[in-house]
Amino acid sequence: MTVRAALGVVGRYVFAGFVFVFFALPLLWLLSAPFDAAPSVQVSLPDFTLENFRTLWDNPYAMRSLGNSVIIAAGTMAITLVLAALASYALSRVRIPGRDTLLYLLLLLSSIVTGTAAMVPTFLLMTELGLIDRQLGVVLVLTGGLLPTAIFILKDFMDSTPRSYEESARVFGASSLQILRHVVVPIARPGLATIAVWAVVQVWGNFLVPFILLRSPDQQPAAVVMFTFYTEGGQPNLALISTFSLLFSIPVVLMYLFVNRRYGFRFHGGIKR
């Protein structure tokens, strides 16, 4: 090995080391503080305890907000999945007039009408519809934002599924909805699973939409309640914040790892916008 090559190896690992420290440093607290008997904001070797999780369990807002996150995420996922499956199937099988233009427009819209850019009209619309402070409002707004992308990805899946089964089913007199449910859905299951996980990950961490639309703490999801825990006056309760952060993060990390293992890179960009 020449000197230059050796230097190259050293350089690579030094760079990797620095980058690792940069990314890992803020994350360490999430591993140390929840298990520390006297958590501070500083990373330190924990004086091990699980007592902090009792603090979390006893806090009514924290546990309820996690429940709310589950409701909002599951609701958004279910509606997105059903509507996107119906739409993408029809768009894949039938040449509806203006289909390509429609798909192109949806693609454009979903990327420009973001939660941040459209926060004012969205807030006003929900006020007018009487959906402020109701989880249904959050679910509908989030669904509207996710649907175009979901239809796109699913149409791709539907295009690649074989059509011969549908023809046989039709010969035996099955209705369109029956064919969709019993023939197409089982074949397109990987695509549907992808969309389901993707939708949940998108919604789980979303802060802005519920922050704007939900007022009462018993409606708010964990993303918003977490924020109030550390911005409300007084000394933040670090035992509570650290355990809550950990519990709140684990589901998306697990889902991500699952998807990553099963579907690989094709899916990475789509999972988070």
Add this chain to the structure above:
Amino acid sequence: MTTAPSPTEVEPDPAGAPTGARRSRPADDGDAAGLGRWRATGFVAPALLVIAVFLVFPAIWTLYLGLTNWRLTGLAAAEPEFVGAENYTDALSDPAFRNSLVLTLAFVFFSAIIGQSMLGFALAWTARRLRPAVRSVLETVVLLAWIIPASVVAFLWLALLDRREGTLNALLGTDGTAWLLEYPMQSIIVFNIWNGTAFSMLLFSSALASVPPSQFETAKMAGAGTFATLRDVVLPNIRGHILTNTLLITLWTFNVFAPYLITAGGPQGRTEILGVYIYRVALRDGALGQGAALSLIMIIINLVVASVYLRLLRERRS
């Protein structure tokens, strides 16, 4: 896998003939389930309805709202009046808006275009020649910064940068440095690099994997150094990926709201990027009409960036 990863990459079938060019019976279009046009329309309608009401309508309504003096409370809340272009002239002459626009440009430029792109590429380039175990640990930690919910990572950074007990001050021996007060903009820029580099890393990883290995071999045989290899072999091959990456992270970073969770726009508006500024004007101070005008400006900027991206995408595909 050479395709860029974003869902927005999925494009309407460019090979499809222009609409209406094929007027044959549905069965010839591969309509195996015998849906027919009407039933197919029925299948698409519910999704389109939700999109129309909750995505398209707000965007179009903004056009009208921005021309009124609608307020959250008070007289103008009950009966908003038409004020014409006043909101726009107010916005353009408001130093706070111009300040916010400049901050947003700096934020996008330094954190996304410079920070995330460069670091993401450097990571992808370096990781190829690391031991697989090291590579996987490194990539995982970068990914974690990306996927953990924003309100959690915001607190992690508040803890890291804390003035009295923060880990950063303890490590650097800079006791008592209030990073978020003294260097607020720099702090959220570094935060956003930390938060979003994963996407660029993944995209460039796949881009580099798509460069034919034979070209690397040739470069090596010709005795090309790292710089020459990057310039003559890598760059020509991944030009499209660089463009895709730049446009997408520009669009996303422009619409980011997470810095609000760390600095709430402060101190004294020094981190008030556009999204945070709109939130303050419209929803905290209650000037909804003016906020709508700002929303429209933001949507139009998004439209410009997204159109450039989609146009390039179409050209490359066809």
